[in-house]
Amino acid sequence: MSPLFIYGRYRKLVRDIPQTRWPCRTCMGKGCERCSFTGKMYQTSVQEIVGDPIQAVAEGTDHFFHGRGREDIDARMLGNGRPFVIEIREPKKRNLDLGSLENLINESGKDRIEVIGLRPSSREEVRKTKTASPNKTYRVVVTVHGIVDEAKLNEVLQSFKRTRITQQTPVRVSHRRADLAREREIVDLHLEEIGEGSFTLVLRTEAGTYVKEFVHGDNGRTRPNLSEALGAPCEVRSLDVIEVNDDTSEE
Ligand SMILES: [Zn+2]
Incomplete structure (x- = not known):
């Protein structure tokens, strides 16, 4: 049957x-x-x-x-x-x-x-x-250790638009995935909110991007990364997928 x-x-x-x-x-x-x-x-x-x-x-x-x-x-x-x-x-x-x-x-x-x-x-x-490999849009709350002013933050975010990053298989999944380097595109990102010691990003990436590693850098296994570019260690406090962008040719 x-x-x-x-x-x-x-x-x-x-x-x-x-x-x-x-x-x-x-x-x-x-x-x-x-x-x-x-x-x-x-x-x-x-x-x-x-x-x-x-x-x-x-x-x-x-x-x-x-x-x-x-x-x-x-x-x-x-x-x-x-x-x-x-x-x-x-x-x-x-x-x-x-x-x-x-x-x-x-x-x-x-x-x-x-x-x-x-x-x-x-x-x-x-x-x-x-x-299918649709782009995805995330809302990411980032904790930042150190002082980052809004102008610097916006400048760094701007610099990541339409850039390619290289991600070595993250440590957290290395027990079940082969260790290799992959290129992924940061399609778009902007600052939604800035608070004390944290900020909220809206980030659109190519399918398969490891977002947490883009933020904290995974000890240099993801390059470039947000922590390095800001000169202050960052980590993801929470993350939501807010859109799985439709690839209409796949529907
Ligand atoms: Zn059991």
């Missing part, structure tokens, strides 16, 4: 929910003391909040989540949401009332996850979704 594919966009209104199911590393999902016998590293995920109700209504056996990229667990996904296709395995029902499913998901995900625009999809769209 072929799977059922449904397209939508999700907004993640809280931090600390992963995009996909995350089995416990110790027991690999069987259940142990570390995971309080849930078999999971995190209680829930975007995949489960979206997929469980659809699977139940379709009377399927399992679900797979195909996102157009993903945000860090501790980042919110706001704005117009992130496109995804959910795949339901072995559905007994294929004609679903997607409008009422959307309401059902949004009630159970209230204040955590919202879905928008559910519609039928296809395996072909899964392929496009997984290979």
Whole structure:
């Protein structure tokens, strides 16, 4: 029986929910003391909040989540949401009332996850979704250690517009990714707010840019970086994706 594919966009209104199911590393999902016998590293995920109700209504056996990229667990996904296709395995029902499913998901995900625009999809769209590389826009709250005046800050930000940076695989992901250098573009950035010891940036980057490393520099593994350019160590206090920019040729 072929799977059922449904397209939508999700907004993640809280931090600390992963995009996909995350089995416990110790027991690999069987259940142990570390995971309080849930078999999971995190209680829930975007995949489960979206997929469980659809699977139940379709009377399927399992679900797979195909996102157009993903945000860090501790980042919110706001704005117009992130496109995804959910795949339901072995559905007994294929004609679903997607409008009422959307309401059902949004009630159970209230204040955590919202879905928008559910519609039928296809395996072909899964392929496009997984290979698309949209630019993303972030709101980033940066903590700065040292004194930086607004004029200097604006000058540095201006200098990063449409520049390419080189990022060696970050230390925080080096246990699961090959160590290599990649070039990424900082498309646009501007200062939204400046406070004492912190400022807020709106930053648009090419897909695959490591934003936290662009800010703190990752011990020189990302160059150029904001800390170095400002001459003051910076770090990301919080980060939200506010737009996954549509690449209309992929729709
Ligand atoms: Zn466990």
